[in-house]
Amino acid sequence: MNIDAWVWWLVGAAGLGIGLVITAMPELGMLAVGAVGAAVIGALGGDAVFQVAVFAVVSVALIAVVRPIAARHRAQRPQLVTGIEALKGKQAVVLERVDGTGGRIKLAGEVWSARSLDTERAYEVGQEVDVVDIEGATAIVM
Structure with a gap:
């Protein structure tokens, strides 16, 4: 064959x-x-x-x-950013005074614990802050 x-x-x-x-x-x-x-x-x-x-x-x-x-x-092709990476760079509103030790913000419709990037700086209720990082369940803001 x-x-x-x-x-x-x-x-x-x-x-x-x-x-x-x-x-x-x-x-x-x-x-x-x-x-x-x-x-x-x-x-x-x-x-x-x-x-x-x-x-x-x-x-x-x-x-x-x-x-x-x-x-x-x-x-x-744009990279799709998801999860906590998508929250970095977003703006949030202070719900409870945020300083170097803690506080609360409203981020993407949810309440997050937060602390200030600059430990000497404090943000008062109603101020807008920028999220620079997420550590665990805490947003680091400035």
Whole structure:
């Protein structure tokens, strides 16, 4: 039983596709597309040298073009900030006098214990303060 070369290219493409799914390495997907291109050339009767050349050219071209675009896209995507990291930089209103030892603020609709970043500074009821950090369940304000 003699299996045509284009079938082997498709088997290789499937193997690379499985590798892509397992490792999440996009380069394997680009190599798989190159193998599919070589399979098409093989099915159309192209010789082995031409099949390998198509595989190499398509794979390298995809890697050279797609990787920089993906890197640029990844760099432009805003990072989603959640949890206590999302509270840093927010404004709050003082509910009970806040100083270096403690107090209470209303932050994002919730009551938080708070203390002043500058231990010499105190904030009175009704003042707006900025949250600079969260330590445990205490907001550090200024």
